[in-house]
Amino acid sequence: MQLNKDVCDIAVTTKGEIFVTGDKNIKKYLQDESCIKIADTNLYNTRGLCHTSIQDEFLVCLHNGYDNESKVVRMTTAGQIKQTIKKTNINNPWCVAENINEDVVVMDSYSTIVVVNKKGEYRYKYPGSSHSSHMIGGCYGIACDNTGCILVCDYYNNRIHQIDMDCRFIQFILTQQHGVQIPMGLSIDNKGQLWLCNNDGKEVTIYKYRSSRLE
Known part of the structure; x- marks a missing residue:
């Protein structure tokens, strides 16, 4: 499948539906490889995207560069916004994921992981201290x-x-x-494999992953 240019992120539902973010909209790709726009985000640039545990919902990161306003929204696959998690708890979100307890896990532009619960209430951030030996050098x-x-x-x-x-x-x-060298992104599939975009995105390495070990 050939995707349009300027795709920022992609999410595949359990139905096999493909959604992408890019520019100021969200698009859905159809089986004939055509695409339809499901949402215009107006002044907001779209960034990270993930499918949630609810079949017809996903989370998407939005950012408005004019007034530095950012948020994460929960949206239906038809383009209806159901929840907005505002900048109060998450600053400038770039990537988003949903955990098994329905927490929303966000990476912000300062290489900090921020976790809020399903209601959007702040829980934790990582690293928790500027003196932590686990600082993230760009996420x-x-x-x-x-x-x-x-x-x-x-x-x-x-x-x-x-x-x-x-x-x-x-x-x-x-x-x-x-063999990790400038990792750009990662994903875990339903077969227990970890897919790692390595070497500044020039290659993909696949590992067998079982939460506590890799092979």
Whole structure:
């Protein structure tokens, strides 16, 4: 499938539907590879996107560069906004994921992971201290596994953080010793495989993933 240019993020539903963000809209790709616009976001640029546990809903990051206003919205696949999580709790969101407890996990432009509950109420952030040895040197991808662990791409430090659903550090599950070099994004599929965009997006490496170990 050939996607239009300027795609920022992509999400695939359990029905196999493909949604993409880009520019100031959200589009859905059809089986004949044509696309339809399901939502205009007006002054907001669209960024990260993820499908949720609810069949016909997804989360999307929006940012307005004119007044530096940003938010995460919960939207139906028909383009109807059902919830808005505003800048009060999340500053300048870039990537978003939903955890198994329905927490919303967001990576902001300051390379901080912010977690809010389903209602949009602040829970935790990671790293929790500016003096933490687990600081993130540029983050370009997050994912949640089926046990509630959160995986975070650490771009400049060439490693993948594994933290629990309360944002407590567990381990660096992948490092340069595993061949990680400038990781750009990651995803975990339903077969228990971790897909890592590596080497500044020039290659994809696949690992067998079982929450506590990689092969």
